[in-house]
Amino acid sequence: MKKRVAVAFTGPSNSGKTTLIEKVAKRLITEERVAIIKNDPKDKAVFDTEGKDSYKFSQTGAEVVVTSPTRTTYFSQQEKRLDDIIAMINDFDILLVEGLKTLPLPRIAIFRNEIDESYLDCSEAIAIDGSIDINAYAIPSQIDILDLNNTDQIIAWVKTHAKSV
Numbered sequence: 001m002k003k004r005v006a007v008a009f010t011g012p013s014n015s016g017k018t019t020l021i022e023k024v025a026k027r028l029i030t031e032e033r034v035a036i037i038k039n040d041p042k043d044k045a046v047f048d049t050e051g052k053d054s055y056k057f058s059q060t061g062a063e064v065v066v067t068s069p070t071r072t073t074y075f076s077q078q079e080k081r082l083d084d085i086i087a088m089i090n091d092f093d094i095l096l097v098e099g100l101k102t103l104p105l106p107r108i109a110i111f112r113n114e115i116d117e118s119y120l121d122c123s124e125a126i127a128i129d130g131s132i133d134i135n136a137y138a139i140p141s142q143i144d145i146l147d148l149n150n151t152d153q154i155i156a157w158v159k160t161h162a163k164s165v
Contacts (some may be wrong), residue, residue: 005162006086006095008103010119011110016148020110020127021096023151024158028094035092037085039099048075086165094162106161110148115139125157 009017018038025034048055054075057064064075074088082103086095097105101122109123113131117138120126125144128134134145146153 003093004095004165005093006097006105006165007158007162008097008100008105008107009110010099010101010107010123012116012119015110015112017098017110020148020151020154021098024155025096027151027155028158032093033091035089035095037082037095037097037100039097082165094158095165096158104163105165106163108146108154108157112148124161127154 009021011017021036025036028034048058054064054066054073058075058077061077063077066073066075080088082097082100089095097103101107101119106125107123108125108127109119110127111119111132112129115126115128115132115137120140120143123143125146126139127146127148129148139145144157146157148154
């Protein structure tokens with residue numbers, strides 16, 4: 001696999017995106033430096049505890065970095081472009097992106113129970129489980145069909161299709 005590559009995962013809420021990315025990352029981290037970007041389009045994620053210093057600092061509107069011997073956390077009050085985020089992370093071999101379906105990255109759409117065909121226009125592959133009857137859908141021939149429960153197959157697809165960034 002080329003170094004500094006990226007691939008995206010997309011799909012409806014509760015389709016299994018986070019679980020799949022977690023499985024893929026845990027396997028890849030043994031051989032690659034992995035970074036993950038998660039989109040939060042509804043701005044509902046909570047990253048700090050009210051009343052703590054870092055929370056107070058982030059509430060000022062300033063860019064805040066909290067550093068310790070085991071991690072560095074960056075709180076930004078501005079939306080960042082993918083290139084900006086890549087520059088900040090910098091030290092990775094493979095970047096896994098959850099969401100952000102407008103980014104020009106190779107993309108696996110994840111589905112359970114039914115396929116939302118609106119995702120097919122922005123995806124190069126779909127990952128499904130046995131809850132879906134694939135014959136009930138008109139999947140374009142250029143879209144790869146992957147087994148959502150076969151992590152090896154998903155990783156092989158990622159290694160083959162990830163794009164240099």
